[in-house]
Amino acid sequence: MAPAPPGVLMPRPRFNQYLDGIVRREAKLRFADRMKNTLLSQPDWTALAMDIQKNRGDYLGKLRVTHFVRNFPYVFEFAHGEDRSKWLRFTGAAKKLMKAHQSFKERKQRSEAVESVTKLLMLAKNRRIPVLELAKMAKYFGFPADYETKIFYSNPTYFRPVETKRARCLELSQWYPELAVTARERWIAEAGIKNPYEFPVPVEVDGGKVDREEIKAYFDALQEAPFPSPYDDAVDVVPGSASERKRTLATYHEILSLTIEKRILLHTFHGLGECLGLPEGHLEYFRSNEPIFYVSHAGSRPWVFLRESYDTGPRERHPLLVFKERFFAMCMCVKEEKFNQIHQRKGAAEYDTDDSDIELLGDEDNGPRRPVPLDDFDVDGWCMA
Numbered sequence: 001m002a003p004a005p006p007g008v009l010m011p012r013p014r015f016n017q018y019l020d021g022i023v024r025r026e027a028k029l030r031f032a033d034r035m036k037n038t039l040l041s042q043p044d045w046t047a048l049a050m051d052i053q054k055n056r057g058d059y060l061g062k063l064r065v066t067h068f069v070r071n072f073p074y075v076f077e078f079a080h081g082e083d084r085s086k087w088l089r090f091t092g093a094a095k096k097l098m099k100a101h102q103s104f105k106e107r108k109q110r111s112e113a114v115e116s117v118t119k120l121l122m123l124a125k126n127r128r129i130p131v132l133e134l135a136k137m138a139k140y141f142g143f144p145a146d147y148e149t150k151i152f153y154s155n156p157t158y159f160r161p162v163e164t165k166r167a168r169c170l171e172l173s174q175w176y177p178e179l180a181v182t183a184r185e186r187w188i189a190e191a192g193i194k195n196p197y198e199f200p201v202p203v204e205v206d207g208g209k210v211d212r213e214e215i216k217a218y219f220d221a222l223q224e225a226p227f228p229s230p231y232d233d234a235v236d237v238v239p240g241s242a243s244e245r246k247r248t249l250a251t252y253h254e255i256l257s258l259t260i261e262k263r264i265l266l267h268t269f270h271g272l273g274e275c276l277g278l279p280e281g282h283l284e285y286f287r288s289n290e291p292i293f294y295v296s297h298a299g300s301r302p303w304v305f306l307r308e309s310y311d312t313g314p315r316e317r318h319p320l321l322v323f324k325e326r327f328f329a330m331c332m333c334v335k336e337e338k339f340n341q342i343h344q345r346k347g348a349a350e351y352d353t354d355d356s357d358i359e360l361l362g363d364e365d366n367g368p369r370r371p372v373p374l375d376d377f378d379v380d381g382w383c384m385a
Contacts, residue, residue, distance in 0.1 A: 019305050020298035022263075025328065027299045031063070032072055032331045039090060040098065040145075049078065049086040074333045094330060101323045105144040109320065113151055116141045116258050117170070118158045119179055123230055123251060125277045127172040128162065133271045134170060140259040140268075142320045180231035182250065183257035230254050249289065251276060253306065256293075260318045262309035266295065266302040 026033070038052075039045050053065050065088065069076045075094045079087045090098060117134060121127055131152060138147055152170060153161055159170045228243060230251040255276075256262055269282045279285065286293045286304055294305040 016294055016296070016305075019294055019303075019310060020296050023296045023298040023303055029328055029331050031068065032075060033327075035068070035076065035088075036098075036327065039088070040102070045095065045098070046079065046087045046089040049088050052088060072331050074330045075327070094327075097323065097326060097330070101320075102145075104319060104323070105142060109142050110144055110150065113141050113143050113147065114155050114158055115179065117151065118172070118176060119258060120255075120276075121159055121170060121172040122175070122180060123254065124172075124275050126275075128164075128169040129272070129275045130167040130169050131161070132167060133275060136268050136272070137259075140261070140264055142260050142318075180229070182229055182231070182254045184227075184250070184253060185229065248279060248285070249292070251278060252285075252293070256304065256306040257309075260320050261324075262306040263303050266304050269304075 035052075039047055049065050063071075069078060069088070074091060076088060077091050079089050081087060089095075116137075120134070120137070121129060131148070134152070135148070137143075144150060152159075157173060158176075159172050162169050162171045227250060228247045230247060255272075256264060266283060266286075269278065272278075273280075273282060283295065283302070286295050292307060294307050294310075296303045296305065
């Protein structure tokens with residue numbers, strides 16, 4: 001199925017600096033995030049520095065352990081054992097954040113993860129998805145540790161494991177009508193939109209040399225077509241029709257809405273799309289619907305964003321997203337004396353700061369900018385109840 005009808009030339013996608021910046025920031029802090037996951041996998045959240053140094057290609061790239069800790073002084077630190085061995089661990093503030101993060105995932109995120117897996121199975125063609133494909137969604141849905149035991153194989157009322165010729169799969173146990181409601185339908189009910197067929201995402205077309213009227217006519221026809229729910233039966237959907245294109249659009253929209261950050265790596269759809277009955281050529285599809293989705297190539301792998309969650313601001317701020325932003329903010333912190341030294345060399349005035357956390361907004365090309373104090377983050381009282 002072609003994503004756009006023949007003869008309709010879609011406009012060249014415009015770069016979104018904000019969304020590309022999210023990908024670049026995550027790429028710069030990938031080693032810190034990888035080290036965080038490594039320490040969390042250890043029983044006491046510590047790792048021998050010598051072992052990390054031997055395998056630094058997997059954790060640190062070309063950095064030495066000492067340089068790595070020096071770059072993230074608010075997150076990681078060294079501890080010395082009785083035998084004079086050097087261990088890597090979290091700082092007090094980072095450990096406090098990690099405890100709250102792990103507690104939330106174990107106590108409150110488990111039910112949400114079960115619901116997300118159930119909704120994915122309801123979207124699948126045969127109501128079953130291979131376990132390996134569901135495991136790829138772990139970081140997007142915020143699955144807790146040991147999710148296969150705690151989620152996949154411990155909820156027989158929702159889904160059960162089955163063995164097939166190709167792979168082990170999870171199969172939906174029964175249909176849940178209360179879960180067969182898309183995020184778009186919930187938003188329409190809350191916003192009080194009278195026309196349920198109206199597409200809620202604002203479409204902006206910048207055609208350049210492309211005929212804007214032709215593009216506008218394509219999206220107008222797409223909006224006028226009924227917006228079927230991806231949970232409904234697709235027996236009556238005519239292949240190649242606007243209704244089928246809109247159903248495919250609704251399926252992509254629902255999958256991205258189920259994720260915590262409303263974005264996902266493009267390659268995730270290669271195996272998952274076959275189970276959900278999505279057409280091949282996912283990159284071409286997202287590019288042809290660029291006003292609704294955004295594909296960022298700022299990193300080593302392309303990311304797909306749901307524009308409405310970023311252009312108009314997040315409708316619902318997920319706690320795990322707040323945890324992640326707080327961790328990245330701690331990674332980007334610098335000490336007051338180091339910040340003042342940098343600005344003295346550049347001839348800039350010193351700024352009065354205290355010992356609170358400081359977020360350094362800037363990049364490698366333009367240099368550091370004025371520090372912005374981070375928002376107060378009550379780890380004990382927030383989301384721990």
